[in-house]
Amino acid sequence: AQKVTQAQTEISVVEKEDVTLDCVYETRDTTYYLFWYKQPPSGELVFLIRRNSFDEQNEISGRYSWNFQKSTSSFNFTITASQVVDSAVYFCALSEAGNAGNMLTFGGGTRLMVKP
Amino acid sequence: EAQVTQNPRYLITVTGKKLTVTCSQNMNHEYMSWYRQDPGLGLRQIYYSMNVEVTDKGDVPEGYKVSRKEKRNFPLILESPSPNQTSLYFCASSLLSQYNEKLFFGSGTQLSVL
Numbered sequence: 001a002q003k004v005t006q007a008q009t010e011i012s013v014v015e016k017e018d019v020t021l022d023c024v025y026e027t028r029d030t031t032y033y034l035f036w037y038k039q040p041p042s043g044e045l046v047f048l049i050r051r052n053s054f055d056e057q058n059e060i061s062g063r064y065s066w067n068f069q070k071s072t073s074s075f076n077f078t079i080t081a082s083q084v085v086d087s088a089v090y091f092c093a094l095s096e097a098g099n100a101g102n103m104l105t106f107g108g109g110t111r112l113m114v115k116p
Numbered sequence: 117e118a119q120v121t122q123n124p125r126y127l128i129t130v131t132g133k134k135l136t137v138t139c140s141q142n143m144n145h146e147y148m149s150w151y152r153q154d155p156g157l158g159l160r161q162i163y164y165s166m167n168v169e170v171t172d173k174g175d176v177p178e179g180y181k182v183s184r185k186e187k188r189n190f191p192l193i194l195e196s197p198s199p200n201q202t203s204l205y206f207c208a209s210s211l212l213s214q215y216n217e218k219l220f221f222g223s224g225t226q227l228s229v230l
Binding site: 004006009032033035037043044045047050091093095096097099103104106107108109 | 149151156157158159160161164174175204206216217218219220221222223224226
């Protein structure tokens with residue numbers, strides 16, 4: 001069975017600090033997909049990134065970067081020079097290839113508060 | 117604009133009174149799904165549909181029904197709501213492929229059952 005753990009339930013930083021959100025996953029499949037979604041205070045879910053299990057290259061998009069390490073089953077998310085607008089709940093999710101339901105298994109989420 | 121539209125955004129009801137939350141997508145996606153979000157638990161899948169007239173249970177289907185009579189619509193039905201169904205609900209859709217495409221989510225429906 002697949003499982004995603006986000007051990008940090010809440011993180012508080014001051015603007016311009018760097019912050020890393022941890023995500024650890026469990027799966028028996030060799031082919032799977034990892035996702036990050038952002039949920040701002042308005043409540044909608046915003047897609048950030050999708051990664052397949054064969055692509056371990058780190059990814060950078062502006063102030064966001066992702067570190068995928070299969071050896072530790074982790075897919076961590078770093079925000080550099082955080083801003084107040086980054087305040088949100090962030091979800092990591094896993095989907096196993098061939099899962100008929102295309103089901104995303106979500107972690108419990110990490111609430112990030114960026115203070116001015 | 118490509119989107120998933122859910123209605124209503126907020127709903128307060130009483131135990132046992134049947135309700136329907138509507139969901140519609142304009143992206144011609146084959147796959148649609150419903151999730152509920154509860155504090156500390158993230159999102160959990162309720163039901164999904166891989167095409168018209170094809171639906172199946174997710175992780176937490178008890179107390180819910182769905183139907184998929186048209187490709188664009190996927191309503192969530194609570195025949196007899198109970199307080200433990202108070203939650204934030206999301207409808208989602210995606211292309212259907214072997215590559216587990218990203219899900220597009222609606223804006224959410226906050227349901228309170230008194």
